[in-house]
Amino acid sequence: MQQPFWLQGDESAHDVVLSSRYRLARNLPGQPFPGRSDWRSRVQVAALVERAVKHEFPHWKVLKGEELSPLIREVFFEKHLISAHLKDNPEGTLVILSPEARFAILVNEEDHLRFQFLLPGFQLAGAWRELLKVESRLERLLGFAFHEQYGYLTSCLTNVGTGLRVSVMLHLPALGVAGSLPATLNNWPDKGIEFRGMFGEGSSLGEGFVQLSNKVTLGSDIPTLNSRVLCSADELIALERRARTELVTHFTTKVTDSVHRALALLSEARLMSSAEATMHLSAVRLGACLGILPQFPVRYLLRLLVGMRPGHLQLQAGRFLEPHERDENRATFIRSQIRNLVEDKRDG
Numbered sequence: 001m002q003q004p005f006w007l008q009g010d011e012s013a014h015d016v017v018l019s020s021r022y023r024l025a026r027n028l029p030g031q032p033f034p035g036r037s038d039w040r041s042r043v044q045v046a047a048l049v050e051r052a053v054k055h056e057f058p059h060w061k062v063l064k065g066e067e068l069s070p071l072i073r074e075v076f077f078e079k080h081l082i083s084a085h086l087k088d089n090p091e092g093t094l095v096i097l098s099p100e101a102r103f104a105i106l107v108n109e110e111d112h113l114r115f116q117f118l119l120p121g122f123q124l125a126g127a128w129r130e131l132l133k134v135e136s137r138l139e140r141l142l143g144f145a146f147h148e149q150y151g152y153l154t155s156c157l158t159n160v161g162t163g164l165r166v167s168v169m170l171h172l173p174a175l176g177v178a179g180s181l182p183a184t185l186n187n188w189p190d191k192g193i194e195f196r197g198m199f200g201e202g203s204s205l206g207e208g209f210v211q212l213s214n215k216v217t218l219g220s221d222i223p224t225l226n227s228r229v230l231c232s233a234d235e236l237i238a239l240e241r242r243a244r245t246e247l248v249t250h251f252t253t254k255v256t257d258s259v260h261r262a263l264a265l266l267s268e269a270r271l272m273s274s275a276e277a278t279m280h281l282s283a284v285r286l287g288a289c290l291g292i293l294p295q296f297p298v299r300y301l302l303r304l305l306v307g308m309r310p311g312h313l314q315l316q317a318g319r320f321l322e323p324h325e326r327d328e329n330r331a332t333f334i335r336s337q338i339r340n341l342v343e344d345k346r347d348g
Helices: 039-056 070-078 084-088 128-142 173-178 181-186 222-250 252-268 274-290 298-307 310-317 323-347
Strands: 017-026 061-064 094-097 103-107 113-120 164-171 193-196 209-214
Touching: 017 128, 039 061, 039 094, 039 103, 039 128, 070 084, 070 310, 113 128, 128 222, 164 222, 164 274, 173 181, 173 222, 173 274, 193 222, 209 222, 222 252, 222 274, 252 274, 252 323, 274 298, 274 323, 298 310, 298 323, 310 323
Parallel strands: none
Antiparallel strands: 017 113, 017 164, 061 094, 094 103, 103 113, 164 209, 193 209
């Protein structure tokens, strides 16, 4: 069976960077933005976009947000296919997905259209051109709100201009262990860069999972924005790798012990909260990157990080799970995944 696209690619690309994402905000001219629109206007926008997508991309899947169950919306959110805003406010929205879900278009979210291009590993260099090809094909049919001085008009002022957000999801556990991660991010020299947690605005930066992105889109062209994010990501990757070298050079026994303790708990626990599982999986992933746990492919651990989320657990169970049931199912899921991996390695 083919792996999900977010687990594909060169394994070395998953050393520090989990994924790269481009998000482009666009609005239709002559239509009120979603935050100020009534139901009739939202339906009209959705119909226009759906017609254009079916003309240009007939094989793409068009889903109505309000027809998706809360559970499916939660699963899509956990996969980073939709935003928290659309998850909680699905009325009059569309979720449009390319066959492999590399591309997603969110309709009537904060803007009329949010294009998203999600890639595994560190793939920023030049990949934005593929996003613009999709956007330009729809622009020919729909037209987008544009101002000669300010550029593309958006609901949020920080997106006015190019409307582009470039982001990289990084795993920086060694900087976290060293205690230097908060200061590093708070004192980052490029003030046009911001840092968020794994699930975007408002989410925690705990366990070293950090989303790096450009803060504003006005006043720069797309290649410049892309370059700034790429340069900051390169610097953070170098800092994390240097911190990992320090760990294995000066604290070999301590880091090896913490990695194996984390693995032991994941392998044997009968109850596991999401926060605890994330903490231990972060340690095991660090161990895999450092060669302490060579039996664990670095990219494989992404499957556990996503699969142990509440939506995925409930989808697998086929029913709503109370919090204590989720903790039990999460522990069972992680134990079975680790056991299967060890057995596959032994058989291989």
